[in-house]
Amino acid sequence: AQSVTQLGSHVSVSEGALVLLRCNYSSSVPPYLFWYVQYPNQGLQLLLKYTSAATLVKGINGFEAEFKKSETSFHLTKPSAHMSDAAEYFCAVSKGRSGGSNYKLTFGKGTLLTVNP
Amino acid sequence: DTEVTQTPKHLVMGMTNKKSLKCEQHMGHRAMYWYKQKAKKPPELMFVYSYEKLSINESVPSRFSPECPNSSLLNLHLHALQPEDSALYLCASSQPYQNREAFFGQGTRLTVV
Numbered sequence: 271a272q273s274v275t276q277l278g279s280h281v282s283v284s285e286g287a288l289v290l291l292r293c294n295y296s297s298s299v300p301p302y303l304f305w306y307v308q309y310p311n312q313g314l315q316l317l318l319k320y321t322s323a324a325t326l327v328k329g330i331n332g333f334e335a336e337f338k339k340s341e342t343s344f345h346l347t348k349p350s351a352h353m354s355d356a357a358e359y360f361c362a363v364s365k366g367r368s369g370g371s372n373y374k375l376t377f378g379k380g381t382l383l384t385v386n387p
Numbered sequence: 388d389t390e391v392t393q394t395p396k397h398l399v400m401g402m403t404n405k406k407s408l409k410c411e412q413h414m415g416h417r418a419m420y421w422y423k424q425k426a427k428k429p430p431e432l433m434f435v436y437s438y439e440k441l442s443i444n445e446s447v448p449s450r451f452s453p454e455c456p457n458s459s460l461l462n463l464h465l466h467a468l469q470p471e472d473s474a475l476y477l478c479a480s481s482q483p484y485q486n487r488e489a490f491f492g493q494g495t496r497l498t499v500v
Contacts, residue, residue, distance in 0.1 A: 376432070
């Protein structure tokens with residue numbers, strides 16, 4: 271079964287510092303992986319996705335993630351944190367029946383990012 | 388237009404009330420979803436509609452009743468809810484392929500009193 275594990279429920283960084291949010295997946299086949307961000311009392315917004323086209327994926331707001339099969343990881347990074355990056359971040363995997371049309375996103379537990387001035 | 392619109396944004400209802408949550412998208416997506424999110428938790432899938440047919444029901448209690456009148460609309464009918472059903476209810480849509488991202492609405496904050 272495909273699932274994702276986010277290491278660290280809370281990450282705190284200083285403004286301008288590197289952001290690193292960890293996500294590991296468990297899968298016997300190449301997964302389809304996503305990072306979403308959720309600001310307080312809002313819905314989820316897609317940051318980026320991995321669909322096997324390229325291992326380094328660039329997303330919105332300066333975020334990127336690298337798919338590493340050898341480490342079963344898809345960590346999210348941003349070189350320089352901004353106050354506006356403070357939010358909850360979710361890693362997700364698309365799960366479904368091969369050949370079918372019933373797919374669903376299953377989320378990790380989330381990582382709360384706080385940015386200190 | 389990449390928006391998923393949910394109404395209402397906030398809803399307070401008694402345990403004997405009947406209410407409905409509405410969701411609309413105009414992206415031509417053929418899969419639509421209802422998720423429930425409790426505070427400080429990830430979204431949990433409730434239902435999936437694919438080509439207007441219910442394809443996944445994650446063992447949700449019958450007091451929640453989904454409906455997909457057409458490819459753009461998704462409703463969630465609520466009846467005899469419990470206080471523990473209070474949560475943020477998120478609607479999402481996507482193309483029904485595994486590599487396609489889901490677009491989420493802003494959610495309905497439901498409080499059951």
